[in-house]
Amino acid sequence: MDERDALATLAATLPAAGDDAAVIDGLAITTDMLHERADFPDGTTRETAGWRAVGASLSDLAAMGADATCAVAVYAAPEFDEKELAAFVRGASEVCELVDAEYVGGDLDQHTEFTTATTAVGRVEEPLRRDGAEPGDAICVTGELGRTAAALRRFAAGDAESGNDLFRFTPRVAAGRALRGHASAAMDSSDGLARSLHQMADASDCGFAIEWDRLPVHSAVDAVAESEADRRECAAHVGEDFELVFTTPDPDAALAAVEEAGTAATVIGEVTEEGVVADGKPLPDRGYTHG
Amino acid sequence: MDERDALATLAATLPAAGDDAAVIDGLAITTDMLHERADFPDGTTRETAGWRAVGASLSDLAAMGADATCAVAVYAAPEFDEKELAAFVRGASEVCELVDAEYVGGDLDQHTEFTTATTAVGRVEEPLRRDGAEPGDAICVTGELGRTAAALRRFAAGDAESGNDLFRFTPRVAAGRALRGHASAAMDSSDGLARSLHQMADASDCGFAIEWDRLPVHSAVDAVAESEADRRECAAHVGEDFELVFTTPDPDAALAAVEEAGTAATVIGEVTEEGVVADGKPLPDRGYTHG
Structure with a gap:
């Protein structure tokens, strides 16, 4: 097992x-x-x-x-x-x-x-769940992705100071609280964006379609990524970024609520009937598996 | 350290x-x-x-x-x-x-x-603490002592069935709740009775005097103890029995409250000005140190 x-x-x-x-x-x-x-x-x-x-x-x-x-x-x-x-x-x-x-x-x-x-x-009285996403909802993410991937590269390169800085993240408690009543589904991205999307799609019995260009990628990733493919790997698969991935029928209101709570959030795609895709191509359910 | x-x-x-x-x-x-x-x-x-x-x-x-x-x-x-x-x-x-x-x-x-x-x-709104014992208070213990010591001997002898039975204890949650308003100090006996008494004496800045004959020793101890000294070792020093050790100015009321909650409790001595003794002799601060 x-x-x-x-x-x-x-x-x-x-x-x-x-x-x-x-x-x-x-x-x-x-x-x-x-x-x-x-x-x-x-x-x-x-x-x-x-x-x-x-x-x-x-x-x-x-x-x-x-x-x-x-x-x-x-x-x-x-x-x-x-x-x-x-x-x-x-x-x-x-x-x-x-x-x-x-x-x-x-x-x-x-x-x-x-x-x-x-x-x-x-x-919490009425918790956010993974299973409430509906086709037509916007898919959103808080903050920026790839921070941990960049940190791991920094540590590997012997730059422990940058690695430590990037490793200390702000848990999105204020954003999560702000999303009560706005998010139809939510989870954190600890196993990577791709795996989070697959898990929410399974739980909600629907599909997720994102666009690569809309992903908010952390600036530290640009400094370490060797190619566009590598950049996507860092942003979507390495994981452990601890951002919130959520869906909402009213992205304007949800994003405003999250921003009021001090965190940026970005629309990265739309909930569909089935399949998990990026730019129309299947997004593999591949990410960080906790050791 | x-x-x-x-x-x-x-x-x-x-x-x-x-x-x-x-x-x-x-x-x-x-x-x-x-x-x-x-x-x-x-x-x-x-x-x-x-x-x-x-x-x-x-x-x-x-x-x-x-x-x-x-x-x-x-x-x-x-x-x-x-x-x-x-x-x-x-x-x-x-x-x-x-x-x-x-x-x-x-x-x-x-x-x-x-x-x-x-x-x-x-x-809990008003937690029981270790530091409220006063000279003159009765020292009490719930249930019976030495259960884990007996279990360890059973396991060592290859009698895993008895060992497992003795290892599954009832946490004294109901008794602890019943002691609100009755106990002047309380803690559990996880490090052994002797060490618990020393810790409460330190926290409360007073002494503890117990009598060996008053200790409620588990019947399984009698079956494994090699001598009276060994019996006392099992009851007071081996620890991990997870009983509550508490002090109270009114033992009649406290014991009645604990019994109402479904647990027996026994008076084993009295809080004094200083020193931790059993039958008048110093009781060493020796017990199980978590590995």
Whole structure:
């Protein structure tokens, strides 16, 4: 059983689970585990790791349109270095502050590889879901795509400073909240835009048609992309950008609401009857699979 | 820096953290990580592992006097075996049901060793704390002590069935809730009774005097203990029993409230001015240190 099948088994067993976060009794809750080897390239500071790990969980709350209340983390490492632990806590606290949540600590554990398990909790009465997209709706995305792809190239090139800067993103909690009542479907782009579109198309039983030229690509991608094909790979497939992908029957109102919340958003295509395509050609369901 | 120093650093950094669970905005939240090697002896089923891991987090909510709303877990293993995953989810769901909470799934991760990170969330307005014990208060404990020590001996003897039975405990959520307004201080006994008493004595700036004969020792301990000294080791030092240790100025009322909630509780001693003693002799601050 691979991870996607296993997740499907879990979701089938547990009716309250599903989408980006589980919602029960007015609470949204989500948990994730990240590892040094798979998720934090050489040069990632512990501050960035704390920020990014907690940010990923906060992004799941954003995708549900939830307010963010708090986050916790298990910090597991071969040894507890006081400076590294303090840096992790600082990063975790900073990203929480950005979205009006509080980082309230967690647990420590001894581990051969630096590993962190983060959980975020928020409040939402009527969560945004993945399954409400309708043909004719506009497809939109917040912020810019490819930020993480560019960061990975920077880390690989030994430019850890730029890599760390790009790795510290703003979870779209304010935008998600603004989308309540506007978005017909929403999720975050953690597995990449292409995979997000496929998942929303499956959940909503419809198709998604986007246009390459409309994608808001992060300027850092232009500095690293080797070709137009590579640029598209960075923007649509690498993933882990933690932007919101959403559909709406009234893009003018939705975009205005998101902008009021301090985030840019862009229309990138239209919901159709079937198929997931870019410029009319099938867009492969290929993206980042969490290690 | 060892784990206790590191935890102290975390607690000092984060004012909302501390005690068994962090409390913010009417929510109690707690997270833990457990490993196959350190926490699940050979013979532990995945159902028991799910039960116990989620139960440990629910026990932290109990120690705060919180209601339990839900729990999530990251399930990390070298491979995803459908039956093992389903068993884990079953155990996790069962222990949640026992305390009127809902298990809402979580995340999957690939890992060399079976590892789980669990988080439980509940609601509480005025949490029980560790720092309110006053000289003259009665010291009490719910249920029976030594259950986990006996289980470990059973597992070591190859009697996995008894080990699994003893490993699946009832988190004292109902008792914790009943203790609101009755307990002057409370925590769970996850690190062992002795260490819990020391931690409450430190937090409350007072002493704890217990009597060995008053400890409610689990009958399974009598079957495995080699001597009276060994029996005391099992009951007071091995830990991981997840009972509540609490103090109260009015033991009659507190015990009646706990019994009304379906749990037995026993007075085991009295809060004093200073020192932590059993039968008048210093009780060492020695217990289980989480691996």
